[in-house]
Amino acid sequence: MKTILTNIARYQGVESASLVSLDGVLVLTADGDESADASTHLSDHDVQPIQTLAALASGWVGQIIRAVGQLSWNGPYRYVLKATEKTLVVHVFGSSFLLLVIEPEVDPEVTRALMDQAVQQFMGHMQLGGGQDLGSQAQADAHYPQGLFPSQTPPSTGALAPDGSISESAGEG
Amino acid sequence: MSFLSNLTSKKRIRTALRRLGQEASAENYIAVAREHVVVGNLQDILRVCSEGLTLHPGNVELMRIAERARQLQLDSRINILRKDLTLSPRPALWRELCDVLLECGRLGRAEETAEQWWKQAGGGEATYYRARARASLFANSCRAADGKAAWDFAMAAVREMPGDTRPLEVQYDVASAVGAWADARKVLARILEISPGHPQHEQRFRDASQRVHDSKSLNAGLSEAEATGHLVDSADTGNSQSNVAIRPMLKRLGNDPDVKAVVFQKGGTALVQGLHGGTADRTARAIREVGMATRAGARRIGLGRSVEVSIEGDFGSLMIALGTTGASAAWNRTYMKPEHTEALHCIAGTAGMSPEGDA
Numbered sequence: 001m002k003t004i005l006t007n008i009a010r011y012q013g014v015e016s017a018s019l020v021s022l023d024g025v026l027v028l029t030a031d032g033d034e035s036a037d038a039s040t041h042l043s044d045h046d047v048q049p050i051q052t053l054a055a056l057a058s059g060w061v062g063q064i065i066r067a068v069g070q071l072s073w074n075g076p077y078r079y080v081l082k083a084t085e086k087t088l089v090v091h092v093f094g095s096s097f098l099l100l101v102i103e104p105e106v107d108p109e110v111t112r113a114l115m116d117q118a119v120q121q122f123m124g125h126m127q128l129g130g131g132q133d134l135g136s137q138a139q140a141d142a143h144y145p146q147g148l149f150p151s152q153t154p155p156s157t158g159a160l161a162p163d164g165s166i167s168e169s170a171g172e173g
Numbered sequence: 174m175s176f177l178s179n180l181t182s183k184k185r186i187r188t189a190l191r192r193l194g195q196e197a198s199a200e201n202y203i204a205v206a207r208e209h210v211v212v213g214n215l216q217d218i219l220r221v222c223s224e225g226l227t228l229h230p231g232n233v234e235l236m237r238i239a240e241r242a243r244q245l246q247l248d249s250r251i252n253i254l255r256k257d258l259t260l261s262p263r264p265a266l267w268r269e270l271c272d273v274l275l276e277c278g279r280l281g282r283a284e285e286t287a288e289q290w291w292k293q294a295g296g297g298e299a300t301y302y303r304a305r306a307r308a309s310l311f312a313n314s315c316r317a318a319d320g321k322a323a324w325d326f327a328m329a330a331v332r333e334m335p336g337d338t339r340p341l342e343v344q345y346d347v348a349s350a351v352g353a354w355a356d357a358r359k360v361l362a363r364i365l366e367i368s369p370g371h372p373q374h375e376q377r378f379r380d381a382s383q384r385v386h387d388s389k390s391l392n393a394g395l396s397e398a399e400a401t402g403h404l405v406d407s408a409d410t411g412n413s414q415s416n417v418a419i420r421p422m423l424k425r426l427g428n429d430p431d432v433k434a435v436v437f438q439k440g441g442t443a444l445v446q447g448l449h450g451g452t453a454d455r456t457a458r459a460i461r462e463v464g465m466a467t468r469a470g471a472r473r474i475g476l477g478r479s480v481e482v483s484i485e486g487d488f489g490s491l492m493i494a495l496g497t498t499g500a501s502a503a504w505n506r507t508y509m510k511p512e513h514t515e516a517l518h519c520i521a522g523t524a525g526m527s528p529e530g531d532a
Contacts, residue, residue, distance in 0.1 A: 053474060060470035064484060067462035068491075070455055076486035081467055084313050085281075085477030 004121045005030035008098075008114050013106030015086070018050060018099045019122065024058030026051045027096065057099050061090055078115075080108045091115045093123060182212045199229040206238045218242040233519055247277050262293060271302040280310045297333030297340070300326055304343045311347065314477045315402050317395035323347050324391065338364045345377070351394025352405040354384040402468045402478075419444065419520055423501075426516050431506050433489065436460050437520055439499035447504075460502045464493050481518070483509060496521035 001019070008017040009030040018029040029050050065075040079090040082104070089100040089108050098115055102108065186208045193201040202225030209217040222239035226232060254270040267290040274283035284306035291299035304326035311319035324347050330340035341364045348357035358381040364374050389397070398404055419437050427435045427446035434447035436457050443457035463482065471479035483492040485508070492509045493502040494517035501520035503513050 063466035083476035
């Protein structure tokens with residue numbers, strides 16, 4: 001996952017690339033020269049401005065989603081904020097977003113293909129990770145009593161098929 | 174440039190000039206300017222653009238070419254000054270470099286240069302340029318910290334250059350921009366002590382005296398500017414266009430089949446093209462909220478003044494050009510076209526306002 005961010009951050013004009021959860025928590029970040037896991041590799045002093053940026057960007061995204069929600073529009077997936085000193089590009093996917101800070105003279109359009117590709121890679125990772133988690137969760141649940149209504153099976157949102165594809169199951173409850 | 178390409182360029186310039194002689198249209202001026210761009214003669218580009226703009230004032234393309242040529246001219250001057258400074262640093266060169274950088278809008282670089290000058294030689298002049306750079310940053314970003322730093326630098330420069338009015342003028346700019354009229358009046362009184370009888374300062378003093386009753390403290394004014402993103406005396410309020418001029422532009426943009434709606438907002442008023450009734454009201458309100466959230470977000474994050482915001486989703490794409498006093502927005506079915514972006518900036522009065530680009 002870090003490699004994906006580093007590849008974007010190496011692009012000329014990109015100052016930093018970060019993966020942030022929609023509630024504003026910084027997951028991973030990389031700048032032009034290096035990539036680092038926010039929690040382990042960078043010192044608190046280094047990470048703090050990026051964490052602040054992540055939280056503020058998340059707040060801004062939330063405000064826009066609320067504003068366009070009045071028009072019954074679904075939440076946008078791509079946001080570009082051009083300002084005099086920096087440009088911010090956000091690509092939302094699932095419950096996270098990819099956040100890029102780029103130089104003001106760089107056209108945000110040039111980052112579109114890069115971000116789309118990165119998002120696909122991230123989603124691939126997440127689906128793979130999510131599938132494994134679901135499988136292990138099911139195994140763990142098997143050891144516990146079924147609950148108040150044993151006849152009611154818990155809803156499942158999806159499972160990873162052996163060939164790697166996702167099969168959707170709606171659940172009975 | 175090779176001899177052959179030089180020859181063909183000159184031939185093309187002559188052809189373009191002949192066409193311009195037959196019809197002095199904006200397109201023909203643009204064609205001649207573009208041919209000069211190929212040759213790279215900045216003086217000729219500026220001359221043609223200036224002539225064209227006299228006949229066709231407000232032509233966006235001519236303004237853009239002229240602005241670019243001027244930037245290139247200033248860039249080459251910056252390079253020469255930097256080389257001269259490494260050879261023999263002296264105040265006149267530092268001063269000119271700071272002036273050119275401020276003129277280019279490279280405010281961060283101007284402050285760095287002034288700081289470098291101050292570290293090498295010290296003196297009130299260097300502090301004054303630091304104050305000017307910070308004051309310009311404040312005018313762009315409305316950040317209270319920039320305004321306070323500009324005020325403090327100017328104060329230090331006043332102590333070092335007691336007989337010079339320039340740092341006091343920086344203090345006046347900051348104070349008047351945030352509505353701290355009592356402070357502005359004090360500063361103007363000191364300016365008039367140094368240069369009595371100056372008509373512009375006397376006029377400003379009278380204005381400040383009239384507005385002193387609704388003055389706020391400097392800190393309160395700075396905080397309010399940061400919170401609202403508006404300065405009391407916005408420099409480019411005169412740049413905004415009247416509704417009469419904007420309506421045809423909105424209509425032209427709205428005629429594109431890809432455009433669902435075009436909105437122009439200023440204060441509490443909105444002009445909407447393409448939607449009617451309650452839908453138009455709701456759309457205008459939502460767009461206003463997006464604009465406000467973006468302005469506030471950019472300030473909080475420290476991105477400077479927000480110029481443009483665009484969002485894309487299953488609704489299509491929405492782009493808002495954020496001017497100082499108003500905003501224009503277009504809602505498209507698909508991706509935003511570059512000509513729509515340009516038109517929106519023109520409507521919002523932000524055309525030609527480019528983000529700071531340090532070379």
